[in-house]
Amino acid sequence: MSFTLKRFFLKTCIYAWQLFRGCIAFILVAGLGYCIFLVATSPDTSDSEEPVSTQPVCGRLSGKTIVLPRSYVVFWPEYEGASTWDKNSVHNKKGCEAELVSLPLVMTWPQLQPAKQSEYFRDGLRFDGLEVVIAPVEIEAFDLRTRLGALLGYAQGESIDVPAYIEGPGLYFVEHKDRTFPGVVNGYYWKEEGGKVETVFECLGSKGGQGYYNCRGEFVLNELDVLVKVGFTPEKLKDWNLIESSVSEFILSSVEK
16 A cells, blocks of 8 residues: 555544544533533422422321321331232322321331431341331231230140239230240230230340340230331330330321321
8 A cells, every 4th residue: 555545544534533523522512402401491390399209108097097208118108909029019009098008117216206227227126216017907806815825826725824024014024935946035025904915025035045136016006996016125125105105196196187
C-alpha cells in the first residue's frame, strides 16, 4: 500500500471516529435535555399523593377498620385469600376494605414508637422492643387453655403439672422440656381469672440451663375478637400486665372511628 493511500485511510478513520464521538455527544445532550424537560413539566404530586413507603397500612378486623403507619409494619400485612407466597395472591383484595389475616408490627418499649427494623432483623429473638402480631380468632369459642396444653405437649383432658404462682404479674408457671431439644427447659406462664385462661406464653430456654432468651405471649383482645401475640425479652416478664394493657390500648386506638 502506498504512503498516500495509507495517509488517506488514516485520515478517514480519524474523521469517522470524530463523527462517532460527535453523534454520541449529541445523543447524550439531547437525552439530558429531555430529562430536564420531563422534570420541569411533570405535575407536582408532593401534596396530592404520598409515596408508597409512607402511606398507612389498613384493613378490616372483625368488621372494623384498623389503620396504622407503615413504619410499624414489618414484612407486610396478610389479607384474606391466597398466601403471599402463592402467585395467585396478586388477586387478593387489599386495602381498607379487605379482611386482614395477619398484621405483624414491631415497636419500642415502653414508648410504643416504631422500632428500627434494621435492629429487629439484626437482633432476632433478642430484639429489645416488642414484636406484635394481630390475627382474627378463626375458631369459634377459642380456648387458651387448649393452647396451653398444646404448648406443653399434654393430651386433651390431661391435667397440667402443679404450677407455681408468681406474685406481681399474677402468673402461674411450670417448666417443661422442649419437645424438639430435650436438653433445653422452657418456661410456660399463664393467667387465670374465674377458671378461664386469659393469657398464655412460652419463654424459650438456653442450652446449658442459662435462663431464657425470648418469650412469646398470646391473649385475646375481646373488643376486636382478635388474637394478639407479643414477643419480648425475658427481663420484661415482670412488666407483662403493663405490656398487655399497653398493646391492647395501642391496637384499639388504631381502630378507625
